[in-house]
Amino acid sequence: MDYKRLTGKQERLNRLMNLHFSSFFTDLPLTNTQALTLEFIVEKAQYGEVYQKDLEVFLSIRGSSVTSLINNLERDGYIRREPVAFDGRYKHLAPTEKALKLKPVISERIDRYMESLFVGISDEDLKVFESVLEKMADNIK
Numbered sequence: 001m002d003y004k005r006l007t008g009k010q011e012r013l014n015r016l017m018n019l020h021f022s023s024f025f026t027d028l029p030l031t032n033t034q035a036l037t038l039e040f041i042v043e044k045a046q047y048g049e050v051y052q053k054d055l056e057v058f059l060s061i062r063g064s065s066v067t068s069l070i071n072n073l074e075r076d077g078y079i080r081r082e083p084v085a086f087d088g089r090y091k092h093l094a095p096t097e098k099a100l101k102l103k104p105v106i107s108e109r110i111d112r113y114m115e116s117l118f119v120g121i122s123d124e125d126l127k128v129f130e131s132v133l134e135k136m137a138d139n140i141k
Helices: 003-023 033-044 052-058 063-075 098-116 124-141
Strands: 079-084 087-095
Touching: 003 033, 003 098, 033 052, 033 063, 033 087, 033 098, 052 063, 063 079, 087 098
Parallel strands: none
Antiparallel strands: 079 087
């Protein structure tokens, strides 16, 4: 098997998927990453506090990148950093009314994007794809 060729195809697909995902947010004042992050914060905040570390894990990016993302969302009025009761040094991320109003639009576009990726692919093929993804993730661990 030509693993180098497969890896090249996978990298190209990642780039194409990112461009395609971005196209769903061109008319909003957010990047696709900001939109995805806001959707995560709004959703998770319903059930408990959301911290920077949660975003690092969710987005699989470094803390410095998440800090920049949070700073921009806070500057633009989509989130607030609020102190937590157990330790004044820690802050959780709380969505603002501006974010809550935008959440239905973001969620709908994320759903449309995900649906668009799997058009014309059979359930059987998707099961094989899921199995391959899980095996690859296990190999990385």
